[in-house]
Amino acid sequence: MSRRVLVGGATGQVGRALLERAPLDVEAIGVGSSELDLTDPGAIDAAFARWRPDQVINAAAYTAVDRAESQPELAFAVNRDGPARLGRAAAAAGIPVLHVSTDYVFGGDCDRPYREDDPTAPNSVYGASKLAGERALLAASPDSLVLRTSWVFGIHGQNFVKTMLRLGVERDELGIVADQWGCPTSAVSIAEALWRLGEALASPSPPGAGVYHFAGAPACTWYDFAETIFQRAQALAVLARVPRLRRLSTEEYPTPAQRPAWSVLDCSKLEREAAIAPSDWREDLESMLAALAVRR
Ligand SMILES: NC(=O)C1=CN([C@@H]2O[C@H](COP(=O)(O)OP(=O)(O)OC[C@H]3O[C@@H](n4cnc5c(N)ncnc54)[C@H](OP(=O)(O)O)[C@@H]3O)[C@@H](O)[C@H]2O)C=CC1
Numbered sequence: 001m002s003r004r005v006l007v008g009g010a011t012g013q014v015g016r017a018l019l020e021r022a023p024l025d026v027e028a029i030g031v032g033s034s035e036l037d038l039t040d041p042g043a044i045d046a047a048f049a050r051w052r053p054d055q056v057i058n059a060a061a062y063t064a065v066d067r068a069e070s071q072p073e074l075a076f077a078v079n080r081d082g083p084a085r086l087g088r089a090a091a092a093a094g095i096p097v098l099h100v101s102t103d104y105v106f107g108g109d110c111d112r113p114y115r116e117d118d119p120t121a122p123n124s125v126y127g128a129s130k131l132a133g134e135r136a137l138l139a140a141s142p143d144s145l146v147l148r149t150s151w152v153f154g155i156h157g158q159n160f161v162k163t164m165l166r167l168g169v170e171r172d173e174l175g176i177v178a179d180q181w182g183c184p185t186s187a188v189s190i191a192e193a194l195w196r197l198g199e200a201l202a203s204p205s206p207p208g209a210g211v212y213h214f215a216g217a218p219a220c221t222w223y224d225f226a227e228t229i230f231q232r233a234q235a236l237a238v239l240a241r242v243p244r245l246r247r248l249s250t251e252e253y254p255t256p257a258q259r260p261a262w263s264v265l266d267c268s269k270l271e272r273e274a275a276i277a278p279s280d281w282r283e284d285l286e287s288m289l290a291a292l293a294v295r296r
C-alpha cells in the first residue's frame with residue numbers, strides 16, 4: 001500500500017526537490033503557502049481532514065535571514081507557531097512529522113563539528129525562530145524527527161550558488177566572507193535523505209525520534225564555496241568569464257543578521273542510526289551546473 005505524505009513548503013528549494021524525488025510507492029501531496037498557510041490556525045486541521053496523510057514532511061519556513069531581523073513576529077509565526085500547530089495536529093492524528101531545521105541554531109564557538117545535543121545559541125532572529133520551532137514541534141509530537149541541514153543550494157529558488165552566478169556576470173570583482181565555516185548541502189540530497197527517513201519511519205524498526213544532522217561534506221568557508229562555484233562554472237561553460245574573488249572578514253561584509261562563524265554539523269548520528277551518509281557537495285554542485293549548462 002502506498003504511503004500518503006503531505007509535503008509542506010512544496011514551492012521552495014527543498015520542497016521542489018522532494019516532489020521531484022518522491023519514491024514510486026509514495027503519494028506526495030505538495031502544498032505551498034497558498035494551499036496550507038502555517039500562520040492560519042484552521043488551515044492545518046483542514047489539510048489533515050482533506051488529505052488524511054500517513055506522514056508529514058515540513059519544508060515550509062520563513063527563510064529570509066536578514067529580513068527576519070526586522071520581521072521577528074512573522075518569522076516566529078511561521079517558524080515556531082507553524083511547527084507547533086503541525087505537531088498538535090500530527091499527534092492527534094497519530095502520525096509523525098519530519099521537519100527541516102538549520103545550522104543557524106548554533107552560536108558558532110565550537111572547536112569541532114556540532115552534534116545534535118550540543119548547546120544551541122542562535123545569533124539571529126531566523127535561528128532563534130527555527131530553534132523555537134524544533135522545540136515546539138517535539139513538545140507537541142514526541143514521535144517526530146527534526147533534520148537540521150545547512151547552506152542549501154540547487155536549481156530551484158534562491159541560494160548562494162545562484163547569487164554567485166548572477167553577480168559573477170554583473171561584476172569584475174566580488175568580496176566574499178572567508179571566516180565563516182559551514183557545510184553546503186544540495187536540496188536534492190536533502191530530499192533523498194528525507195524520503196529514506198520517511199521510509200525508515202514506516203518500517204518495523206524505525207529510527208528514534210528527535211534531532212538529526214544531515215549536511216554536505218567537506219566543510220568549507222563561503223569564500224571556498226564561491227571559488228569552487230566559479231571554477232566549475234567556467235569549466236562547464238556555464239559562465240564564459242569569472243570575477244576576481246577577494247577574501248573578506250565578517251566585519252568587512254556587514255549584514256543585518258549575524259551568522260555563526262562556525263556551523264559545521266557532525267552527521268554521524270544519522271549514519272549510525274539510519275545508514276544515511278553525508279553527501280559530497282562538490283558532486284552535487286557539478287550536477288547542478290551541468291543541468292544549467294544544458295539549459296543555456
Ligand atoms: N535555504 C537554506 O540555506 C537552508 C534552509 N533550511 C531549512 O530548510 C527548509 C527548506 O528551506 P528552503 O527550501 O530553502 O526554503 P525556501 O525559502 O526556498 O521555501 C520556503 C517554503 O516555505 C513556504 N512558506 C513560507 N511561508 C509560509 C507559510 N506562512 N505557510 C506555509 N508555507 C510557507 C514557501 O511557500 P510559498 O512559496 O507559497 O511562499 C516555500 O514553499 C526550511 O525549514 C529552512 O529553514 C535549513 C538550512 C539551510
Ligand SMILES: Cc1cn([C@H]2C[C@H](O)[C@@H](COP(=O)(O)OP(=O)(O)O[C@H]3O[C@@H](C)C(=O)[C@@H](O)[C@H]3O)O2)c(=O)[nH]c1=O
Pocket residue numbers: 063064065066102103104149150151152159160163167174175176177180222248253255259
Ligand atoms: C552575496 C554575498 C554574500 N556574502 C556572504 C554573506 C553571508 O555571510 C554568506 C552567505 O550569504 P547568503 O545570504 O547567501 O546566505 P544566508 O542567507 O545566510 O544562508 C543561510 O540561509 C538560511 C535559510 C540557513 O538556514 C543557513 O543554513 C544558510 O544557508 O555570504 C559575501 O561575503 N559576499 C557576497 O557577495
Ligand SMILES: [Mg+2]
Pocket residue numbers: 063064065066
Ligand atoms: Mg539568504
